[in-house]
Structures are given as structure tokens and as C-alpha cells.
Amino acid sequence: MAEEAEAAECPVCLQPFDGESTIPRVLGCGHSTCHDCLVSLPKPPFIKNTIRCPGCTQLVFYPPQGPSALPKNIDLIRLSKPFLSIKPSKSSSSSTTHDFVPNLWSHEFYLHWKHRILPQLSIETSDQTSSFVLHQNHKSKVNVSLFKLAFFSDNDNDENAAAFFKFSYISKVMWLLFKLGNDDSLSELDSIFNLNHPLVSTAYGLWCDHRHNLYLVCEYKARDTSLLNVVVSQQEDLSTFGIIGMELCETVMKLHDYGLVCGCCSLSCFCIDRFGHIVIGLNQVYMVGERLQNMTAQAVSFAHDNSQSLESDFTNALFEIHAFPSPELLVEFVQKQGIHFEFDKSTCTAGYSSDVWSIACILIWFLVGKSFADETYAFLSSFIHEYINGNTCDCENLFVGWLDKVSGFLDNRLGSDHVSIKELLCKCLCHDPGTRPPVIDVWKYMRGLIIKPKFDIIAITEEKSTNTHKCHCLLLGDLLWSSKKTNKVDDRSSMMNDSTHENLVVESDVIEGLRKTSLACTELKGHLDCISGLAVGGGFLFSSSFDKTVEVWSLQGFNHVHTLKGHEHKVMAVVFVDSKPPLCISADNGGDIFIWGITLPFEEKPFRKLNEEKDWRYSGIHALAVSSSGYFYTGSGDKSIKAWSMHDYSLSCTMTGHNSVVSALVVCNEVLYSGSWDGTIRLWCLSDHSPLALLGEEAPGASVLSLSAYTHTLVAAYENGSIKVWYKDKPLNSISAHSSSIFSICMEGQWIFSGGWNKTILVQKLSGDDESQVEITEIGSIAGNSVVTALHYWQGRLFVGQADRIIKVYSFGG
Template sequence: MELPECPVCLQVYNNEETIPRVLSCGHSACEACLTLLPQRFPNTIRCPACNQLVLYPPHPHGPSALPKNIDLLRFIHQQHPFPNPNPNSSQPLKTINPTSSQPQFLPRLWSEDFYSNWKDWILPMDSVSVEEMSDDLCSVFQGRITSFSSPSPIRLSCFRENQMVSLVRVASSFLSDPASAFNFSYVARIMEALNRMDERGRDELGSIVRALSRQFRVCKVYGLWMNSEDGCIFLVCERFQGNLLERLNESRNGVAADLDGLTDEKLNWGIEDGMLGIAMAGMELFEAVIGFHSEGLVSGCLALSCFRFDDFGRIYADPNEILVTGRRVRKCIAEATSEKRISDYLDTEVTFTNLLKTQAFVSPEVLFELLYNESIVPECGSLGFSVGYGSDVWSLACILVRILIGNPFTEELFRSLHRLFSTTSEENRSERLDLYMGWMEKVSSALGNILGTKFASLQHILCRCLSFDPESRPLVTDAWRCIRELVIKPHVDILASVKGTIAKENAVHCLILGELCHLLKETENKSESQEKDDSSGADVDQVGEMRVNRDLFEGMSVGTVKSIDLQGHLDCITGLAVGGGFLFSSSSDKTVHVWSLQDFAHLQSLRGHEHRVMAVVFVDEEQPLCISGDSGGGIFVWGIGLSLGQEPLQKWYEQKDWRYTGIHALTVSGTEYLYTGSGDKSIKAWSLRDYTLTCTMNGHKSVVSTLAVCDGILYSGSWDGTIRLWCLNDHSPLTVLGDVAPGNMASVLSLSVDSHMLVAAHENGFVKIWRHDVLVRSTQTRDGAIFALGMEGKWIFMGGWNKTVYVQELAGDDFEIDTRSVGSIACDSVITALLYWQGKLFVGFADKVIKMSILYSRASNARHRGLSNIDFSCTANPSSL
């Protein structure tokens, strides 16, 4: 036989070390453990066996003032003379991991870690204003940072209002289904879109936002922003107004005009100054690319449009322009691929002509990868070179040579690349490479004529950068140092140091070959007929078109709300309760209606009240009871069974005085007490055995508007703006929550309690959350009073004056609590009552209607199979009232 043991330390009781002390609830625990239990309220502890609050002797007596369990000690001594032969042995604590079988309101669309990784990169909905918007995937849009009202990420706090930003579309949300009654929140829609992205594309986007947000000479990445109108999600970056291409052209034209008619000596000075200016620009171009390489990122193709300069003339690389440049290049290649599939013929000259229009410089090895991926060149024509940091070095050199020589260089370059890739047979490969080397010689000669002997080192480094073999090209840091030496003499350059700034070669990620430079497909949902037409004739990979993964989207059916209206009341709904297979609804029409939870048919109208019925509760005992209270102080007890009687089993009235304004709230503690919150500022406890008044709890300074019971504590909210806690054992006051400072009072209209969490809704629209009686969060959800609130597990439901049900998710840890806006359901009337029960949301309105809603998903379809016989297209209405 197992001997009795302490429920805390699991040690067998004895009369020496483990002394059993009897608590007022009847359970015992050892004296040593009782001294270690936390005291949440003065002179009270929670019994470790039944979890009830019990009185605890004050200091200095403590547990020694409690009686010993003599009978328990006598029993142990009779069974075993040495009950604890090994008192030093340690036994593991028994832990209970309760598993909830309650259905979830929404399926988990993303993990907690996923949310934590991305939440700080989502910009507030009102943080960006865009001047012009379209569906063009190959364009950079301009916008500004606004003075937004919602909380902003820390990285935005240092930027001024009207700061210029650039935006590039990177994803789209599919959750804004106009046919759905449930509207997912702004953050939830972005999270859903990110979670649905290809993993490689999402990882690439994460690398960009995390890495480039801290790099100098790179336009800072602010985060992600969604246009709520069309669901397009954009990468938002810092933007400078300075256009590098325009400035260089102006500089070249200005130098040419100033030098006209000058002497040879002054002409040489002017040319030298111009070359130094270009060298300084080239040095900063390389510095900007070093910022990418230090994070292991390679652009893969660069153009002058990828760089901008600030008010001080410093050049920055623009990540959004680089992404868009890559998309334009891939678009040219994709269009050529589409034409080949239609005509079985590929004109490579057209392809390179289109690439020339982009003014983007793509290194030969990157260009081969793009053409090979699109099956334009066969594998046998492989160049044998890998993509790496040298690819950007080649592109930067092309930009500098383009600045020095002009457009003829660009045209000749693409003609040379066209000849190189027009055929890939091994017999002609060496001949094509000879053509490239011939082009290199022409470039070197042209640079020599322009730069002269004074800048011969610049000519030499640029030619090395243009080498066909990436292994022969210098590192970007070496090229930067060489160009810097033209501006600052090495023996006086004490600041140059870029050692260790480049990531390892095996960690390289090329953006143009990545997922973000793929042409995104369209997010608009097509009709089935349109899809059939497209599949019959057009190419499914047509440029600018993206198909929705409809199997996933329609299979999830996230956001599809099925609902029915329960009509029968003649006035505002004031309360809802569930129990015994029934739904009970109270109303200002002085009745309580009973509805079946099987098919939601109207079963009974409970009549007898002479005033507005303000609240209703269900008592689950041997004979189930429904109790209702009205504004005249009447309390009616109704018997619930196979036949629902018309007459109440019991009724009585609270004592009235000149302050009295009726009953405003009801709650029950098991089958022992009924508690009423009254207009006379008191809370009354009524025995459910003989329906007599047991005690009256005073303390509130205004109407007691809401009540809740949890874990042996009664919670009462009042119009005085406070929440009071009472011990259910002796109805003594425990503590007061809320701000009672003058001018800060806001009436508490609804409460919901779950374990150690307390959520309260206020008249001013604020929702406050307490954990272990400590305020951890206070937010204003929307304007207007919140009349109804419910909490089930991690979900919080609320509604009120603005005719919308808001759904929030609780998250956090022991140090911080977070509330996430998941979505909302727009309604037609003010929300006055709300109840969530087993995956179903019951909402009572001021327009006399009760709406039962189910948010369908793949999980809820299986969960609600029992509701398949319900016609959601019609309303439940009693045949006779």
C-alpha cells in the first residue's frame, strides 16, 4: 500500500521533518512546503491539492498555527513504523500536461518562431504614402514616410516625416476574399503571404532586410509594407533624389563646354580634374558594392540606375533598383523563351537588343546561367566559370568604362556578347572567345587614348576587371584601393582599411539568379473559365503572370465564415449562455429564449420578467438550471429538462432603495452560489440551495457591470473603472485593479478570465490585460465602447459600438505579453453580447438578432461535420412567440 505523501514535495508524512498541516479546505500539506508557497494575496495561499484560496495564519505564526493531521499520522504509523526509511532520497515532481480538446478558432497558419522572426520588419499600415501605384513588377515606386499613429519599429524612429522611400513588389496576399465575412488583419495578411512564399525566396528576402539594414553606402532597408487595397506587399528602402546617370552626363557636358577654346596646358588640367572626379565616383561605386559583398550578396547585374547619391554627394547602392534591374533582364530572356516556344526559332540578336535597352551590365558567367536556365543555350556550351564576387567587379568596370567612353562601348559590348552566345558548339567556342579578346583590346586602346599615361593604372585595373575569366579579376577591395590611390597618395592615406569586409566565397548568393528576381505571377484570382482558356493556348510561365496555388488556397478556405441568424427577440440582446445542449439568450424585450445547439432551432420562450432581462447564466447540476436577472431586481430560476416549463422554479427580488437601478451582471460558482452585480454598487451572494442571501460585498463606487469566476476568485468590474477581486471561500476582498486617478476613469463593461490571465474591456475602447494581477498590456483597439468581450485559450473576441467583431491572439512568455490582431468580422448593428463556444461564435446585436458563425478551414470542416444538416443560407426563426 502506498503511504500518504505531501502533494508538493511528494515525501511521506512523518511527525519530524514532514509534518502534515490541515488547511481550511480539508486538504493537508507538509509544514515545510507551506512556508514556501507564494502568497498572492495577504493572509491567503492556494491549496496545492484543490487549488482553492484558503486563509493562512499571519507572521510570526505561519503554518505552525494550523492543526496537525493527527489521524493521518496515526494511520501511517500503524502501516509502517518507519514511514520514511530514506528521507534524503529525491523523488521527481509529478507534472501534468493537460491537453485541450477544444477546437481552435483558426488553424495555425505559421509557427511562433516564424512570427518572431518577421514581426519587427512589418511596417505599420499608415507608415507609407505612395504617390503612384500599378501592377508593374519591373518598376520602383516612390513614396514617403508619414507621421503614422500606430506603433512604429525602432529603426523608423530616427527618420523624419516625409522621408523619401522606394518600393518594390515582392509578394501578394490572397486573404482579402471579398466573399468572406472574416477580414484578416493587416499583419496577418502579410504573415500569410510570407509563410506561403517559396522557402528560398523567403530566406533571400530575410537576408536582404536583415543584412542591408545595417550597411553603410547601401540605401537602408526599412521593412515590408502592404497596400491594403490590392494586397501587394512591398520592400521599402531608403531613397535619395540624386540620379547618378544624369549627374555624370551633366558633368561630362559641363567639362566639354568649359574646356572649349582653352590653351593646351589648361586643357590638360581640366582633363585631369575630370578624371579625378570620375575616379572618386568609381571609388564610391566600389564602396557601395562592398556593402553587399560583406553580407555575402552578389547583385549579378548592375546599371547606373542602381546607384544614387545623397545631399552630400555620397554614392549609395539602391537594393530596390538592383532587384528591378535583375527582373528587367530576366524579362527580356523570358520573352525570348516564350517566342521560341511559339515559333520553334530563337533569334538571339533580338534577345541582346532587348538587353541593351535595359542598360544593365551582366557578366558572361551570369548571363550564361540565365540563358541555360531558360534552355536557350545547351549545357555543352558551359563557360566553366562560377558566379561570385568577380561578377559584380566585371559589372562595375563596365559602368566606369561606359562613363569614360560613352554609349558606343555599351553597343559594342552587347554585339560581342551576342557573337559569343549565338552558338555554343565546342568547335566555335575558342573562336568566339577570340572575338571577346579582340573587343577587350579595342576597349583597352580607347581607354589608353582617354586616360593617357598619368592614369595608366586605372586603365590597367579596368582591363583586369573585364577579364573573361572571373578568377583573373581582382577583388572588389583591391580594385577600390587601386582607384583610391589615384585620388589620395598611398603614403599619406592613413584611413584606407577594408580588410576582412568580404564574406567567404562559398557563402555567395546571387540576387539575379534568386527567387526575388523571378517575375512574380499575378495575384488576382481568375475565374475557372479564364484559367481553362489560358491553359489551352497561352504559356503558363508567360511574363508577368503568376498563378495562384489554388489547391492550397481553396483547400484551406481560410477566412470563409458560415453563419445563420437566430431571430425571435423583439429588442436588444443583453446576454448569452450555453449549457445542457442549449443556447440561452436574454433581451430587453423581457424574455429569455432557448435554442437547440444541434440545429439551432428555437425551442422555448421563457416569460415572466416585468423589466428588461440584463443577464443570463446556466447552472450545471443534477437538475440543470437557467437563471436570469432583470433591471427591476428580479431573479428568476428556470428548470431545464426534457420539457421546458413556462413557469420559473423560483423567483425573488433584491431589496431596493433610492439608488437602485437593477441587476447588471450574473455569474455562478459551481453549484453553490449565485452572484449578482447591482446598480446599488454591491455584489450579492445567493445560496443555490435555499436561494437565500448569504452576504453582500461592498467596495465599488458605481454600478457593478460585469462578473466572472475563476480558480476560487470572484472578479467584479464596475463603472467606477476598477476591478475588484474577492475570495470565494469567505467573500473577503483581496485586491483592487485599475487606475483610480482623477480623470482616468473609464467604465469597465466586460470581463473575461482564464487561469492567471484577466482581460477587461472599457467604455473608451481600451482593452487591458492583467497577468497574476499585474497590468501587462493596455491598447486601444478602435474608437467607441467595447460592450462584449470573450477569451478562449489564446483567442480574444470583442465587439461594441463600431459594429465589428475583432479577433486577437494572445502570445508571449513570462516576461512579455503580446496581442496580435488576427482579423475582424464586419456586422450590421452594434454588438451587445458575445460568446465563443467549441469553435462557434455567438454574437448578440442591438437590432434583436443573434448570429452564430463558424470560421471554416480544413480543420474546421472535419470538426463541424455534425453541422452538415444545417442550412446556412437561411435564418432560424420561431414559428410562434
């Protein structure tokens, strides 16, 4: 028994058509939608008098009078059981598609980090000094320090490097960020950027130099405001000592509030701002950590050599950076070098109390002087040497002996009047981190040295203990300790303010594959003049040229198959028609159109010749396009577009409206787009060849030289080097992509390729699903040796026609 047909209904409100409350109106595409829904449907704001059909999404004419000017669908109203409207389905290709550029990172990753990337020209460097300046705007600039996070190892001696893919600045930074590896590194960076307090140096962003080095850019204070200058001046006043101690504690506590721990407080990490407050520099903390890395790595490598020489080098290095690493931090540094011993591991973990140890050392140096630093650095050098050699008992003895000497230093300096200061500082230096007082207790005591409790108007309440929640030690984090670290020192760079350091070498397999191995280039030679057009179909590549020929190349081995001869003028355009039998259409600037049969063996002559009428002002045909509706179109110098029937090859109609040469044609979603030298783009309905809309009327600007379209996106290339993009009928910001004319542009999926006078192929990516967040990112470029005149993308291959008569084919794995 046959199924009963369902009543036809509106594709928007799903109500059955009845001719009274739900009146079907016929759109230009043939689909029907009810009157009320057409009124409420959104209209493209930038393409007047158009609407997208809810059934097939085709852009069709919408009368300014409203839907009442559209005809009623009488058949749907009259028939109680109308015919079902069959929606055409798009057949998915069974062949595997390949991306020309791999999707190295997600759009969410890009959106998260793009605002952290500083412009390439925002950092001012100097070869004579180690200072750097960040230009925030035209009037404001600040001193900054640079800490190298990663670098891309590039082979500068490769002679063919210029011929292959190079990442843009933004993509280079995103790629290096992505290759930093795990979520811990990026989470640590996030924490640094989220720090927002005047006592912590501001992290401005990420910057990449011309050597492919990626840096964290942070605020930098001049050396003359360093805390080191205050400590070595040997102040005698205990109130000054209390102020320094309180300021140090407040600065470190702000880091602890964000769950961050320095792990080693060095005098070089702190400076004094213009209000007299102590500020910590995050980049300086990382620089100290890298020096400690190098020192412990060297100590591990030469553990069994001359111990006195090694300890002396370690002591001198500590003096250079004025650092006081806690014993537990040094133990973890050594363990990260691959050496592990049972050394009370449960209590020897760097955390909040490690900063307390370092603060106490700085304060004792302030009280006692250089003799304390000499003794402490000697102790740390012996401690690390004994630990590396497995003498854990000797390590404990060394610690006890050192603490006794420190106690004697304090007795001589403070006497019996300030026993409580000595007890506090010695408690901060306990071997067991768990027995050290929290930073807040040290702060309270230092405040008491300045303001007596009875005069302190600020009520000091019991704040939450920072020792109870999880912390992250910057010097033990993945930004310093990564599996990709190398022990080689980059001597070419002075970005560390004269301190040597390790570099995070980013694995370069993907990029090196793009540039040298996987991205292969094949050159096709055979034309005698400039390439003017490219087309692919039927297993062949077709190339037109000013030499009046069309060359046919096999897509299997890219060998030359045949030459199509017959044109008496420059061949300006070529297209492939997937029909039975398959056809190739070529057109020249004399107005001649040749239609070739693509069957083996190839015929020597075209089976049909057409010709456009011309006068003395006529400059022939400049563009070709083919539609699935049985027409091909020519864009001409007489400012018109002509539609030719594929059935009898007769001229069906002439579309006029442009004020200059029609230079580009493209068909997409049942719409014909035409670009002209008059700077405008016109949209035409394929069903009746009526005009739909006009783009660029408000500001025509430069001439349109090339068009490309993919699903809901239209891209246009202009004579002034700019690219304009329309996504779902909405224009995006114009892009100044090239410095000169763009002769060809093509789009495949989310990738846009453009090339022209500057001999460079620019690769851009359209990303984002939400219309309000769609944006274009420059991914990179392919440098060439000649003007790019034609581009075509097909199944993972990019075909490039050049003015020097050569066709280049870029593909993977060639």
C-alpha cells in the same frame, strides 16, 4: 498487505510537517504550507494581501501580519501519519476542439519579425510622383524606395466580404511574410536587415499598403546624385576615373563581406551621398533584377519569332535600366525560365566575379562613352538569343568578337601610355568567371591611380579573398525567384519608380477560406428586441433579450426549439447550469430570477422564481455567474453581489464593496471576479465569499462593461473602448482596441473576442509563455451591421448577439 501511508509534507520544500521546524499553516482554500515557505513565496505585486496556494494555485487571502496570523493545522501536527491531500485533477475533454482562427505562425516567428514591421501610417505616398517618405518620428522623415515582395489577391467585388473576417495590419504583414515560403527567402531578408554600413542603403523595415501589397522599405537617394550623371559627363581625368573605380569597388566589397552578390551592377543602382561616396541601393538592385526577369521571359516566349525585333527590344530595355548583366547571369536567368543547355555549366555560375564584370563595364563606359554601351547591349542581346536557340558555339564566337571590339575602344582611348588599365579591364571581362581578378585587386589598382605607392601611408595588407566563401546572389535569390511568381504585371501600382515588374502572388486559400468558404455565418432570428446575453449547454443555445424572453435554439441545426416566457421586465442575463437535471437561469432588470428546467419536453413555466429586494434607486440585475461550489451569483444595480444556494435557492450572503452598478461577473480558478460601473474589479473567495483583492483602485477610469477569464488570464472591457488584461495576477498594457464602448468580451484559450458600439468584432491573440514576454496581438476583425451586445465562444463557434435582434453564428465549414 496495505501500503503504508506517507508522512504529509510541505508542497514547496517537501519537508515533513513536524510542528516545530516545519509548521503547517492552513490557507483559505484548505491546503497547508509550512510557515517558512509562505514567507518566501512571491506575492502578486498588483493584488494586495493575496497569495497563490502552492497546492492548487488558487488565489487566497494572505494576512498583512504574515503567516503567523494563519491557523496551524493541528491534525497534521498531532497525527504521525496524516491523511494524504488529494489534489483535484482536471478531466480532459474527449471531444475535439477547434480553433476559431488557425495558428498561422509560431510565436517565435512573430517575435523575430515584429520589430521589422513599420507602422501603417509611417509611409507618405503621392499619386503625382514616385517618391515616398518614411516618418520615423514626429520630427524626422527620410526618402525611401519601395520594392514589392508580395501581395494578397483579394476579390474587391465580393458583396459579402464586409461580413466576414479581415486580418489586421500586423497580421496581414505576418501572414504575407509567412507565405513567402521557405527559409531562404526569410534568410535573405534577414541578411538585408543586418546590413549596417554607410555605403549600403539602409533597410528600414516592411510595410503593407491598403491594397495588401507587402514592400521592403529602403533608403532612397535623389536621382540628381545618381552615378549615371557622372558617367555620361565623359570626364577626361584618369584620377577621377580612379576615384570612381575605387568607390565602386569599396561599395561592392561591403556587400561581399556579408556574403551577398548583386549579380548585375547597374548605373541606376548607385548614387553619391553628401560626402562624395558611392552608395548602392538594395531596392534598386531588385528592381533591375525584375526588369531582367521580364526581358528574359519575353525572350524565351518569342525565341523563334522575328529575331531582329526581339534583339532590338532587348537592347532598348538594357539601355533603359543602364545595366550590365554578365553572360553567366543571363544564362542562369534563362535556365530559371525552364531552358537548359550544356554550355560550360561548371564555370557559368553567377558569383562574386559577376559583380567584377559589371564594374568593369561601368568603368569602360566612363572611359569610352556611349559607343561601348551600344556595342555591349547589342552583344548581350545577340548572346541571349543564340543561347535560347541552343547555338552555344555562336555564343562563344560572339563573345570573342565583342571583346576584340572592346579592346579596340580602349586602345583608341588610352593609347600606349596606360596598357595596364586595358589589361586589367579586359581580364575583368573574361568569359570564364574563374579567371577574373577579385574585387580587391581592382580596388588596389584604382587606388594606385590616385595615390602613388611611395606616398600611400596606408599599408595595404593581403585581405581575405571574398571569392573563397559561399555567396548569395540577390538576383538569383528566392525573393525574386519563387514558385509562387506570376508573369502578370500589376499595372495598378507605381511602387517601382516607374519600372514594370512581376508580383509574388501569395496563395490565399486559408484567408479566402476564412472570409468566404470555411468561415460560414448562420443568422438566428426570433427575438423582438436587443439581445442581452448568450449561454450554451445541454445541446442548446440560450439567448436572452430585452423582449422579456429567453429563446432556446438547437446546436445541431440552429433551429428554434422553445421560448421561455414569464419575465415582466427586460431580461439582462442568462446562464446554463450543468447539473442533474440541467438548468437555465435568467434574470431581469426588475430583480426577478427565473430558474428553468432543461428537459424535453420544455415546461412552459419556470419551476422556481426568486426576487431581489429593491427600492426607488434599484435598477435590477445586470449580470449572472455560476460556480461549481453550489452557488450562482447576481450582480445588481444596488452595487452588491448576491450569492444564491443551488440546493434550496436561498440567498446565502450579500457581498458589498462596489460604488456603482455591478455590471459583469465571471468565475475562474475558484475566484469570483466582479466588474462595476465604478471602473474597478473585485476578487472574491468562493469558499467563504470573503473579499480577496481590488483591481483598478489606482485609476478607476471608465466603467467595466464585461469580463472574461481563462486559466491564469483575466480580460476586462471598458466603456471608453479599452481592454485591460491581467496575466498571472500581473497587469499588461491597456489596449485601445475599439473607438467606442465595448459591450461584450469573451476569451477561449489564447483568443480574445470583443465587440460593441462600433459594430465590429475584434479578434486578438495572447501569446508568449514567459510572463515578461506575454503580449497581445490584434489578428483581425469581423465587420457587422449592428451593435454587438453579447459574445460567446463554444467548440469552434463564435455566437454574436446584436442590437438588431439577430444572433450570428460564425463557424468553419458551414
